[in-house]
Each structure stands twice: as C-alpha cells, then as structure tokens.
C-alpha cells in the first residue's frame with residue numbers, strides 16, 4: 001500500500017518536474033542530492049569541556065546524531081600522528097609517518113617562511129614546507145598508505161583541507177585539492193581567485209610557489225597571525241589568570257569567512273576536513289580549564305554554527321554529513337604534586353602553596369636525563385630557559401635554577417638558561433641517541449641500531465619517575481619492563497622512519513588543575529598544557545556524527561578510534577580505502593548497509609551494549625560478562641557471520657583502567673588479581689611482564705590484557 005503510494009507520488013513528481021525542469025533546476029537538484037561530508041577536528045579539545053553551555057551548536061546536532069561514548073586517539077597522542085591516521089585510516093606502523101617532531105636526517109628544504117631547515121636535528125613538522133621536504137626525502141610517499149582526500153580526488157570528488165597548518169595540509173600533502181591553512185592557499189589558481197574576490201591570503205602563500213608568480217596585495221596584512229601569549233614576570237611562563245581569550249580567533253575568523261563565503265558556495269567540496277587549531281594552541285599556552293581555554297573551546301562551536309547556517313542557506317542539510325572529533329585530548333603539564341605542589345599566581349609571579357593553584361613543574365628534557373646517565377643523547381636544541389615549569393620543590397628550591405651564560409660559552413650566545421644545549425654532532429657518533437622531544441611522549445632514535453644502547457636507554461628511563469610506559473621496536477626483541485612497539489601498531493615497517501623507542505611521560509589522572517583532571521610531565525618548553533602521553537585523559541576523545549547517512553539519537557558505546565573515520569567516510573562517498581585498518585562504523589549508519597549486514601550490525605551492537613553495561617558495574621560483573629561472551633561464542637560458532645558476532649561480544653570493556661589505541665585494547669593494572677584470574681578468551685592475548693621491584697621505580701603495567709583484531713574480522 002505504502003510502496004504503491006510512494007510510486008504514485010514519484011510518478012506524479014516526474015510528470016510535474018521531469019520534462020518541464022530546466023537544466024539549471026536539474027543541476028540544482030543534482031547538487032542537492034549529492035552527498036557531502038565535512039569533518040571538523042577540534043584540536044586538543046577536552047572531552048569534559050564538551051558541555052551544552054560551551055557548545056550549544058554541537059549539542060543541537062548531537063541530539064539528532066550519533067554520539068560515540070568510547071572514542072580514542074591513536075597513540076602517540078600527537079597532532080600530526082593523528083592527522084596521518086585520520087587521513088589514511090591506519091596506525092603509524094602502517095602509514096609510516098612519525099610526527100609531530102620528525103627525525104628525518106636525509107631531508108633538506110625550506111619551511112613555509114622560506115628559511116632553511118636543519119634536518120640533522122629533529123624538526124617540528126606543522127608547516128607545509130617541512131612536510132614537503134620530508135615527503136621528498138621519503139620518495140614522495142610521506143604516508144605509505146594513500147590519504148582519504150587523495151583517494152576521493154581519484155574518484156573525481158572535490159576536496160578541501162582548511163585550518164591549522166601542518167595538520168590540515170598533511171590531509172592532502174600532494175596538493176591535489178583546495179587547501180587553505182594558516183600558511184597558504186593552494187593551488188595557485190585558487191590563491192589568485194581569492195585575491196580577485198577581495199580576500200587577503202595567508203602571508204606565507206607566496207612561499208608555496210616559485211618566486212614572483214604570486215604577489216600579496218599591499219593591504220594583505222597577516223590574516224592568520226595569532227595573539228600574543230600573556231606571561232608572568234619571569235617572561236617565559238604564561239599567566240593562567242589571563243583573560244584575553246583564544247589565541248587563534250582572528251586567524252580562524254578569516255579561515256571560516258573564506259570557507260563559508262567562498263569555498264562552500266563556489267567550490268562545493270564533496271569532502272572537507274576543517275582542522276581547528278583551538279583549543280589546542282590556547283591550552284598549550286594557558287592550560288586546560290582556564291578562562292582562555294574555555295574561550296578557545298567555544299570558538300569552535302561558533303565556527304560550527306556559522307557552517308551549519310551556511311549549509312541551511314544552501315539547502316544542503318539533506319545531503320551533508322558532519323563528523324566532529326579530536327586528534328587528542330589535553331592534560332595540564334605538571335610533575336608529581338607531592339614533590340612540586342601547586343602554587344597560586346600573585347602579581348604575575350609565583351606565590352605560596354595552594355591546592356587549587358597552578359603548576360610549577362612538569363618540563364622534562366629527556367636528552368639531559370639520558371646524558372646524566374652517561375649516554376650520548378642529543379635533541380638538537382639549544383639552551384632551554386624554563387624558569388618555572390622546570391620544577392619548584394615544596395620548600396621553594398628550583399630543581400633547575402636559572403643560570404646566566406654571560407659569554408655564550410654554554411649556549412653559543414649570551415642568554416639565561418636552565419638546561420644547556422644538546423646539538424646533534426656531525427657526524428653522529430657511534431652509540432648516539434637522538435631524542436625527538438614531542439611533549440607527552442618522546443621518540444628515541446638509535447642511528448646505529450646497537451641493542452646495548454637500546455637496553456641502556458631503557459634502564460635509564462626506568463630509573464626515573466618522569467617516565468612511564470616504554471615501547472621498544474620489535475627488532476630489539478623483548479626487553480624487561482617494556483612493551484613491543486607492534487602491540488600499539490607503531491613499529492615502523494620501513495627502516496629509518498620510526499623511532500627505536502617511544503616513551504610516555506608519567507601522568508596522574510587523580511590530580512586536577514583549574515578543575516580539569518589529568519596532569520602529565522612533558523618535554524614541551526614553557527607550556528602549561530600538553531598531550532601525547534598514554535594517559536586516559538590524552539587518549540580519550542569525542543566523536544559525533546550528524547546527517548542523512550547516520551542514525552538519529554544513537555549513543556554508541558562500542559569502542560571506536562580515529563582510524564575508523566576514513567573507512568566510514570569512504571563508504572558514505574562511495575570510494576574504497578582497502579588498506580585502512582579501521583572499521584566502517586556500521587552501527588551508526590542509517591543507509592550504508594544491505595539488509596543482512598544491518599541485522600548483523602544491530603545484533604552485534606545490542607550484544608556489545610549488554611556486555612558493556614554489565615562490565616560497567618564491577619570487575620566481577622565484567623568477569624561474568626566475559627563468561628557470558630564465551631557461552632555465546634560456543635552456542636553460535638559455525639558460519640563466518642556468527643563467528644563475527646562472537647568476536648564482537650569479546651569487545652566488552654575490560655576491567656579496571658581500559659585504554660584502547662584503535663583496535664588494540666589494554667586493561668592495565670599494577671596489582672590486579674581479577675585480571676590475572678581471567679581466563680584467556682578467544683582472540684585475547686595475555687602478556688605478563690616483570691614485577692615493578694625487579695626493574696626500578698617507574699614501572700609500566702604488570703599485567704596487560706590485549707584484545708587484538710576485535711571488531712575487525
């Protein structure tokens with residue numbers, strides 16, 4: 001009956017519209033029917049700042065969209081690492097790119113400001129010039145897996161990458177589509193179009209092309225210049241009490257203007273990645289939870305509101321899917337508060353102890369600590385002056401007092417410093433360790449691959465409380481108290497690309513600063529906020545889908561990760577990413593599946609939901625849930641599809657602290673009889689590593705339960 005009337009209606013519509021419709025009307029209709037996807041990455045947004053008060057536009061969409069409760073960044077939780085994983089749907093071990101600070105000594109070239117880059121030292125890669133130099137040193141294959149935007153372009157789709165330099169650019173690092181980041185507009189024709197339309201260009205656009213082919217207009221200015229950071233009277237540490245607002249407001253107002261008023265209506269991109277620099281930039285400066293951090297968080301919602309208004313104006317609501325996620329969460333940089341208690345900020349200076357005050361510690365220079373243990377370690381940086389965050393102890397003593405290099409003997413020039421320079425010698429001596437300092441985790445490269453050096457580095461790291469979990473390249477075999485890098489899918493398949501050791505700094509999820517839980521040591525310089533560690537804070541992020549491709553009002557409790565985004569988008573837009581390691585998030589989709597798959601997906605979702613709600617009650621309940629899962633498995637074992645269901649059932653959240661970097665899950669506990677007593681379910685692997693006493697004070701988890709390959713048969 002209903003089908004009949006639908007048929008009648010469409011026949012009627014055809015009679016009315018069909019022969020009479022003008023080509024323009026047909027074109028308009030085709031455009032309205034086209035599928036569009038816009039992905040917003042809100043860099044470094046705290047999951048607990050995602051509130052209706054801060055983000056009204058987000059919640060307007062979320063209420064009729066899909067909210068993912070258990071979404072994860074890829075570890076290491078750096079921007080460029082997650083940018084590559086979002087771009088390719090793969091883990092670092094497969095895409096082979098190791099940002100943010102990359103050690104690529106074979107590379108040469110100039111940065112976006114057209115300054116030569118010293119690649120004998122690890123280089124910060126949030127810059128199209130640096131990305132392109134490294135790309136060329138990798139034979140054009142910055143990532144070993146094609147990006148989503150490149151794949152979409154090959155299918156004839158129009159793409160746009162807009163926003164933060166580096167992170168937006170890497171999405172389309174071969175410059176195949178429209179790119180507008182803080183540094184440049186690409187391609188040249190697009191940059192010229194923008195000029196003709198009266199827009200200024202990001203200042204470094206001229207450096208993206210051969211000299212002389214593009215000239216900035218006299219009144220161009222610097223539309224993406226950030227605001228200055230307001231500092232304490234030590235001139236280096238930011239003032240967390242400052243209320244001047246988000247650092248990148250001006251730049252992102254400009255980028256949003258161009259996106260909403262020019263790119264959307266004129267270029268009509270099928271697929272857009274809009275990578276916001278905030279609240280990351282402001283969090284780094286002032287720390288999570290501060291006035292400026294919240295202002296930067298709200299800025300994203302304002303941009304979302306402007307884009308949503310434009311989509312409505314263009315009548316694209318019925319064809320546009322919006323995906324919102326982060327590259328990582330954000331922690332407060334602080335050392336152990338029992339050694340370095342929080343202090344109040346008074347008159348732009350550091351005051352007395354205050355449990356509700358601010359951090360006066362957390363900065364770690366890994367090369368310096370390794371060197372203290374007799375290793376030849378270099379991070380390629382000059383003298384560092386980190387007067388407050390190097391650590392002020394309980395009694396007011398500075399852990400690394402400021403020294404004055406009056407004659408430039410230590411630093412090579414006159415300056416104050418708390419830590420000397422660790423330039424990389426040329427040539428690199430045997431037994432050297434090159435540290436790519438990356439904030440919440442550091443990469444250690446051992447150029448001569450000497451296993452004795454790897455072991456010595458591990459022993460040194462394990463002896464200090466600043467360092468937590470240590471991941472060592474599988475080529476060194478098992479090392480006591482460390483985990484194989486392949487476990488987190490970060491072991492490089494190509495020699496020279498990936499680090500030999502990844503070390504996460506120590507974090508504490510039970511300390512809050514400015515009302516935000518989660519502190520971590522970090523190797524970043526004079527930053528109050530950072531990320532990159534293996535902490536739950538840094539790894540756990542948000543994900544929301546809204547639009548015609550997705551269900552409305554679903555709260556999805558299945559674990560998901562940033563590698564799942566590209567394959568899901570590929571399914572929506574009808575192209576293939578066969579090398580993606582993430583899964584299509586089918587349970588969230590309205591119309592991507594055939595009948596059988598939809599049924600399976602729903603069943604799988606229900607089962608996972610049942611077990612996860614049990615698991616949430618207690619470790620014991622979780623134990624029962626896993627038994628339930630096994631029963632179910634025996635019952636339905638047989639065809640490939642029922643086996644698939646069973647694997648889904650084993651995806652229950654594991655007891656105690658659960659981390660998941662994509663498809664690899666870890667239940668981590670230093671003393672956990674419950675975990676130790678768990679039987680080994682199918683598809684799960686139990687790994688036992690030595691007890692803390694055996695290897696020093698800082699000890700990664702003693703028992704690790706890893707569920708591998710679940711949800712991805």
Ligand SMILES: [Zn+2]
Pocket residue numbers: 043044078079080280327328
């Ligand atoms: Zn980031």
